[in-house]
Amino acid sequence: xxxxxxxxxxxxxxxxxxxxxxxxxxxxxxxxxxxxxxxxxxxxxxxxxxxxxxxxxxxxxxxxxxxxxxxxxxxxxxxxxxxxxxxxxxxxxxxxxxxxxxxxxxxxxxxxxxxxxxxxxxxxxxxxxxxxxxxxxxxxxxxxxxxxxxxxxxxxxxxxxxxxxxxxxxxxxxxxxxxxxxxxxxxxxxxxxxxxxxxxxxxxxxxxxxxxxxxxxxxxxxxxxxxxxxxxxxxxxxxxxxxxxxxxxxxxxxxxxxxxxxxxxxxxxxxxxxxxxxxxxxxxxxxxxxxxxxxxxxxxxxxxxxxxxxxxxxxxxxxxxxxxxxxxxxxxxxxxxxxxxxxxxxxxxxxxxxxxxxxxxxxxxxxxxxxxxxxxxxxxxxxxxxxxxxxxxxxxxxxxxxxxxxxxxxxxxxxxxx
Amino acid sequence: xxxxxxxxxxxxxxxxxxxxxxxxxxxxxxxxxxxxxxxxxxxxxxxxxxxxxxxxxxxxxxxxxxxxxxxxxxxxxxxxxxxxxxxxxxxxxxxxxxxxxxxxxxxxxxxxxxxxxxxxxxxxxxxxxxxxxxxxxxxxxxxxxxxxxxxxxxxxxxxxxxxxxxxxxxxxxxxxxxxxxxxxxxxxxxxxxxxxxxxxxxxxxxxxxxxxxxxxxxxxxxxxxxxxxxxxxxxxxxxxxxxxxxxxxxxxxxxxxxxxxxxxxxxxxxxxxxxxxxxxxxxxxxxxxxxxxxxxxxxxxxxxxxxxxxxxxxxxxxxxxxxxxxxxxxxxxxxxxxxxxxxxxxxxxxxxxxxxxxxxxxxxxxxxxxxxxxxxxxxxxxxxxxxxxxxxxxxxxxxxxxxxxxxxxxxxxxxxxx
Numbered sequence: 001x002x003x004x005x006x007x008x009x010x011x012x013x014x015x016x017x018x019x020x021x022x023x024x025x026x027x028x029x030x031x032x033x034x035x036x037x038x039x040x041x042x043x044x045x046x047x048x049x050x051x052x053x054x055x056x057x058x059x060x061x062x063x064x065x066x067x068x069x070x071x072x073x074x075x076x077x078x079x080x081x082x083x084x085x086x087x088x089x090x091x092x093x094x095x096x097x098x099x100x101x102x103x104x105x106x107x108x109x110x111x112x113x114x115x116x117x118x119x120x121x122x123x124x125x126x127x128x129x130x131x132x133x134x135x136x137x138x139x140x141x142x143x144x145x146x147x148x149x150x151x152x153x154x155x156x157x158x159x160x161x162x163x164x165x166x167x168x169x170x171x172x173x174x175x176x177x178x179x180x181x182x183x184x185x186x187x188x189x190x191x192x193x194x195x196x197x198x199x200x201x202x203x204x205x206x207x208x209x210x211x212x213x214x215x216x217x218x219x220x221x222x223x224x225x226x227x228x229x230x231x232x233x234x235x236x237x238x239x240x241x242x243x244x245x246x247x248x249x250x251x252x253x254x255x256x257x258x259x260x261x262x263x264x265x266x267x268x269x270x271x272x273x274x275x276x277x278x279x280x281x282x283x284x285x286x287x288x289x290x291x292x293x294x295x296x297x298x299x300x301x302x303x304x305x306x307x308x309x310x311x312x313x314x315x316x317x318x319x320x321x322x323x324x325x326x327x328x329x330x331x332x333x334x335x336x337x338x339x340x341x342x343x344x345x346x347x348x349x350x351x352x353x354x355x356x357x358x359x360x361x362x363x364x365x366x367x368x369x370x371x372x373x374x375x376x377x378x379x380x381x382x383x384x385x386x387x388x389x390x391x392x393x394x395x396x397x398x399x400x401x402x403x404x405x406x407x408x409x410x411x412x413x414x415x416x417x418x
Numbered sequence: 419x420x421x422x423x424x425x426x427x428x429x430x431x432x433x434x435x436x437x438x439x440x441x442x443x444x445x446x447x448x449x450x451x452x453x454x455x456x457x458x459x460x461x462x463x464x465x466x467x468x469x470x471x472x473x474x475x476x477x478x479x480x481x482x483x484x485x486x487x488x489x490x491x492x493x494x495x496x497x498x499x500x501x502x503x504x505x506x507x508x509x510x511x512x513x514x515x516x517x518x519x520x521x522x523x524x525x526x527x528x529x530x531x532x533x534x535x536x537x538x539x540x541x542x543x544x545x546x547x548x549x550x551x552x553x554x555x556x557x558x559x560x561x562x563x564x565x566x567x568x569x570x571x572x573x574x575x576x577x578x579x580x581x582x583x584x585x586x587x588x589x590x591x592x593x594x595x596x597x598x599x600x601x602x603x604x605x606x607x608x609x610x611x612x613x614x615x616x617x618x619x620x621x622x623x624x625x626x627x628x629x630x631x632x633x634x635x636x637x638x639x640x641x642x643x644x645x646x647x648x649x650x651x652x653x654x655x656x657x658x659x660x661x662x663x664x665x666x667x668x669x670x671x672x673x674x675x676x677x678x679x680x681x682x683x684x685x686x687x688x689x690x691x692x693x694x695x696x697x698x699x700x701x702x703x704x705x706x707x708x709x710x711x712x713x714x715x716x717x718x719x720x721x722x723x724x725x726x727x728x729x730x731x732x733x734x735x736x737x738x739x740x741x742x743x744x745x746x747x748x749x750x751x752x753x754x755x756x757x758x759x760x761x762x763x764x765x766x767x768x769x770x771x772x773x774x775x776x777x778x779x780x781x782x783x784x785x786x787x788x789x790x791x792x793x794x795x796x797x798x799x800x801x802x803x804x805x806x807x808x809x810x811x812x813x814x815x816x817x818x819x820x821x822x823x824x825x826x827x828x829x830x831x832x833x834x835x836x
Contacts, residue, residue, distance in 0.1 A: 010627055013454045014640065015445025016597075017629075018438055022459070027433025036431045037466055039459040041440070044627075048455055055473075113611040132805075151630055209434070275721070281712075282695070282703025285721040289699025292775055292808055300727045303693070303703040305718035309761055313720075313731070343727055357710055390710055 001171045003029070003062035004038040006052045008077060009150055012041040012067075021066045021155050032164055033177045033224070034062070044068060046080050053084040053145075060143060062167060064159075067150030077147060078119055085140050087121035094129055095120065102132070127162045134158075137166075144170070175224045178231035182219040182242050183252040185403050189217055195245055203238050215396040216258075219246075248412045251403065258402045259287040265409040266297035273405065274343035275301035276314055276335040278326065278352035279369060283398040299343045304335065314338030327352050327364050329381040332372035336381075340374055347408075348374045351401050353384075355393045369397045373404045380404075419589045420453050421480035424470045426495060427568055428461040430485075439484045439573050450582055451595045451642060452480070462486060464498050471502040471563075478561060480585060482577075485568030495565060496537055503558050505539035512547055513538065520550070545580045552576075555584075562588070593642040596649040600637040600660055601670040603821050607635055613663055621656050633814040634676075637664075666830045669821065676820045677705040683827040684715035691823065692761035693719035694732055694753040696744070696770035697787060701816040717761045722753065732756030745770050745782050747799040750790035754799075758792055765826070766792045769819050771804075773811045787815045791822045798822075 005025050011017040022039045029036050037057060042048035049068070056063055068077030082089045095118035103110055120126075124136040127146070135148040135158050146163050148155045184192070189212050196208075206223040221238050225231035243250050251261050266273055275284050275298075282303045288294050302313050307326055310316040315338040316331055324330040332350045340348025353369030360366035365385070372381035386396045406412075423443050429435040440457045447454055455475060460466035467486070474481055486495030500507045513536035521528055538544075538554055545553040545564070553566040553576050564581050566573045602610070607630050614626075624641035639656050643649035661668050669679050684691055693702050693716075700721045706712050720731050725744050728734040733756040734749055742748040750768045758766025771787030778784035783803070790799035804814045825831065 010625065010640075011629065011638070012441075013444055013457060014448040014597075015441050015443070015454075016638065018436060018441040019457070020436055023430075023433050023436040025433070026431055030432040036433070037461065037463070038470075039431060039437070041457040043455065045455070052456075108606075111608065111612050113608045113615065151632070153632075274727075277700070277703070278718075279707075280704070281707025281716075282700030282719075282721065285695070285700025285723075286698070286704045286812075289697075289721075289723060289773075290809060290812070294699075295723050295777075298699075298723050300696075300721040300723035300731075301700075302720060302731075303700065303707075303718040305703075305707060305713050305716050306761075309692075309718045312762075313718075313760060342731060343724075344730075355707075359713075391708060394704075394708070 001033075001061050001167075002035050002037050002057075003060045003064070004040070004056060005036055006049075006063060006065045007039070007041045007150070008044060008049055008065065008067035009041075010043040010045075013043045021150065021152060024152070024156055025064050025066070025159055028159055028164055029064075029167075031177050031179050031222070032168055033175050034167060034171070046083075049077065049080045050084040053081065056143065061171070062144045062146070064146050064148065064163065066148045066155050078121060081138070081145075081147065082121040085121065085138065085145070087123055087138065087140075089119045090122055091115070092118050092120045092124070092126070094126060095134065098129070098134070127158050135162075137163075176226065176228055176231045177222070177224050178235045179220060179222045180235045180239055180253065181255065182221070182239060182246075182250055183213075183256075183258075184217045184219065184246055184249045185215065185251055185258065185399055187217060187246060187249045192217055192219070192246065203241075206234070206238055208238075208242075214392060215399050248407065248410070251406055257287075257290075258399055258406070260291050262402045262405050262409075263288065263291040263294055263297065265406060267293075269409050271347055271409065272297050272299055272345040273347045273349065274299045274339045274345040275401075276310075276339035276348065276350040277301065277303050278305060278310070278335070278350075279355045280351050280394050280398045280401070281305060281355075283394055284349070284351065284401050287398060287402065299345045301339050301343065302335075310335060314342070325364065327354055327368055327370060329370050329372070329383060332370040332381050333374070333379050336372040336374040336379060340376075346375060347405065349401050349405060351397050353386075353393070353397055355390045355397075357390060367393050369393070369400070371397070371401055371404060373408060380408075419451075419479050419585075420455050420475075421447070421478045421482070422456040422458070422474060423454055424467075424481060424483045425457070425459045425568070426462060426467055426483065426485035427459075428463075430459040431461045439568065439570055442570070442574055443482050443484070443577055446577060446582055447482075447585075448640075449595055449597075450586055451593045452585060452589070467495065467498045468502040471499065474561065479589070480562045480564070482564050482566065482581065484566045484573050496534075496539060499556070499563075499565065500539040503539060503556065503563070505541055505556065505558075507537045508540055509533070510536050510538045510542070510544070512544060513552070516547070516552070545576055553580075555581075593644065594646050594649045595640070595642050596653045597638060597640045598653045598657055598671065599673065600639070600657060600664075600668055601631075601674075601676075602635045602637065602664055602667045603633065603669055603676065603817055605635060605664060605667045610635055610637070610664065621659070624652070624656055626656075626660075632810065633817050666825065666828070669824055675705075676817055676824070678709050680820045680823050680827075681706065681709040681712055681715065683824060685711075687827050689765055689827065690715050690717055690763040691765045691767065692717045692757045692763040693819075694728075694757035694766065694768040695719065695721050696723060696728070696753070696768075697773045698769050698812050698816045698819070699723060699773075701812055702767070702769065702819050705816060705820065717763045719757050719761065720753075728753060732760070743782070745772055745786055745788060747788050747790070747801060750788040750799050751792070751797050754790040754792040754797060758794075764793060765823065767819050767823060769815050771802075771811070771815055773808045773815075775808060785811050787811070787818070789815070789819055789822060791826055798826075 026036045127135040133154040138145045209220040211218045304310040316334040335350035336348040350372045356366030367386040444454045542554040551572040556563045627638040629636045722728040734752040753768035754766040768790045774784030785804040
């Protein structure tokens with residue numbers, strides 16, 4: 001079943017914003033066994049939007065349109081849809097009530113821009129009428145049009161929750177499509193390629209993709225089958241083969257992020273954690289607390305960006321900093337011990353390093369990072385050298401810190417190969 | 419002068435790869451005073467590529483085509499161009515020699531796929547004939563077609579070094595183009611729309627765009643002019659008008675992020691900062707330390723995710739937590755004071771709240787966040803209600819915290835309108 005995607009926005013044709021919406025929609029449609037034949041981007045321009053809507057291919061059974069549904073003057077979609085598809089606008093009462101209720105909670109008056117948001121082309125049915133974010137769909141001849149907002153998270157939500165289920169339901173004969181992502185950390189892309197090439201590993205009836213996803217690497221398995229059960233079994237089999245090839249570098253065989261994996265392990269083992277961050281500046285805490293319920297195992301920690309805070313707040317000895325420097329195994333160990341004791345957690349993690357672009361030296365160039373992990377009984381530490389920009393060094397160091405906890409709780413060697 | 423962009427590749431319409439080439443080309447063309455009216459992506463499919471080439475707009479004077487120039491079987495562009503534009507293929511001797519020389523260096527024999535790379539449509543002129551990476555251009559009627567490889571760095575190189583200079587030369591009368599982004603925080607999109615609608619504010623010869631960029635809103639000004647100086651003056655004038663309409667909600671009139679603005683102000687004023695984060699979990703520290711050189715003014719702080727860490731590490735009184743709760747003005751104030759004193763910084767910022775999805779109550783629903791800011795002399799605090807998912811509440815709370823510092827250092831009222 002074929003269709004196409006139209007994205008609307010001056011920012012797209014002027015190069016101000018990359019069109020990630022169409023990529024997301026195309027990926028999801030393809031994974032559902034639907035095929036996208038064309039993606040067209042035009043500006044907020046009546047003639048061009050109208051031309052795109054009228055010029056859809058004869059073979060298209062669905063059209064996903066994103067952008068132009070907001071309340072500001074440059075959002076022109078509804079008006080143009082009404083003209084191009086010959087469907088006059090009306091003020092939708094359900095939408096109007098939704099907006100009114102939404103505003104009431106926030107104590108805001110309804111104004112003309114809000115009212116404009118409730119004007120829809122005749123025959124439109126609202127997508128997600130009970131939710132905060134809406135779109136609308138419209139059937140014209142044999143084509144189903146879906147109009148979604150251009151804000152990525154809103155568009156993705158409506159696509160996943162409403163558009164894809166409806167399309168799957170409409171075109172029942174779809175083969176079952178399965179996809180799985182295997183996430184690795186600590187192995188480079190060329191090394192992964194080498195492992196698979198050496199083995200001349202070519203699974204039948206499945207497409208294997210390798211995607212760098214800094215600082216992780218993702219391996220995707222995509223395949224089609226007759227039914228859900230056989231697809232799942234096939235995915236399980238291939239997934240297990242891949243994991244056996246790359247071993248404990250795999251941290252997730254589902255959609256989980258590293259921080260979710262670590263949170264799950266801490267919860268399962270009944271262990272609590274605190275963190276002392278220097279060069280990561282709070283990023284590890286931010287990632288850990290992005291997981292709902294993290295307060296059960298994460299007590300918090302210190303962002304010790306200055307030397308005196310390492311001494312005052314974490315009990316790092318001044319002599320240690322003078323003798324070995326703030327970026328050293330010794331300081332990292334004392335930071336980990338200090339935060340663990342002060343926060344009264346089972347584990348203490350510490351990261352100290354030079355994120356750059358300044359601050360490097362010959363002995364300790366930009367990207368030098370020391371990580372330490374301690375329990376009541378033991379303490380580990382190690383020096384790393386990361387590469388890239390400041391944000392990349394911070395991200396890589398935070399992932400490495402989290403990976404240490406994962407490996408420690410799994411009983412894997414922390415120092416193996418990384 | 420108008421034109422369009424066509425990108426070719428199965429990976430684009432299947433969502434495997436985001437189409438960053440068209441974004442790059444569109445940005446460069448727009449900045450050169452050329453305007454892109456449409457971007458079309460199609461797969462490596464004869465019919466669809468042919469349709470795209472034949473269906474270009476009457477108004478288009480140039481067409482940039484990327485992808486499909488390699489040697490593998492799915493690279494079909496040249497063959498289709500020959501058919502669609504009625505220009506039979508010939509074996510180009512210059513190209514053939516180039517390929518032969520290239521292969522000789524690598525000790526490789528010439529094979530059929532290599533020969534295929536030298537087959538060009540009649541009338542083609544080679545782009546970058548002396549370089550490693552080539553493309554070709556072709557004039558048909560009044561339209562100039564540029565065929566470039568799909569590999570991003572190759573495409574960018576040819577675009578910058580050959581296509582743009584040629585287009586600038588062909589259309590000598592190009593105006594100078596300028597763009598500016600004005601970033602706001604604390605005003606909703608409908609409210610911004612209202613302000614501009616009420617004033618019936620329609621600047622001449624400029625396009626104004628409104629883009630939500632959660633939790634910020636961005637206003638863009640794009641305009642053309644005779645020369646650099648007049649464009650800059652016009653941008654300055656319009657920028658100042660917009661700022662006068664929306665006032666101190668504007669935190670940046672350039673490309674700066676909120677954390678850069680705050681960092682710049684702290685540096686300029688010679689003030690140092692520390693932060694006590696509960697519900698933001700380290701995000702404020704992470705954002706502040708994403709700015710190079712932030713160690714000059716940011717001392718660090720506490721991530722106090724547990725009640726006992728608020729008491730032990732920040733000196734919040736147990737009675738305060740029992741009486742008012744961990745999410746309260748009183749606790750936020752004591753956190754801010756505690757972190758400022760312990761870190762010996764000029765300012766102390768504290769954020770405590772309920773990021774959800776659990777943990778809410780009738781009195782303190784999910785999204786309730788208290789922010790406090792103190793100096794040696796004074797302390798401010800206020801309760802907010804944010805909406806959305808956990809990550810949105812964290813992000814919004816972190817931006818609000820940073821915005822407090824901005825407003826405080828600017829001498830604006832923290833409490834005004836937000």
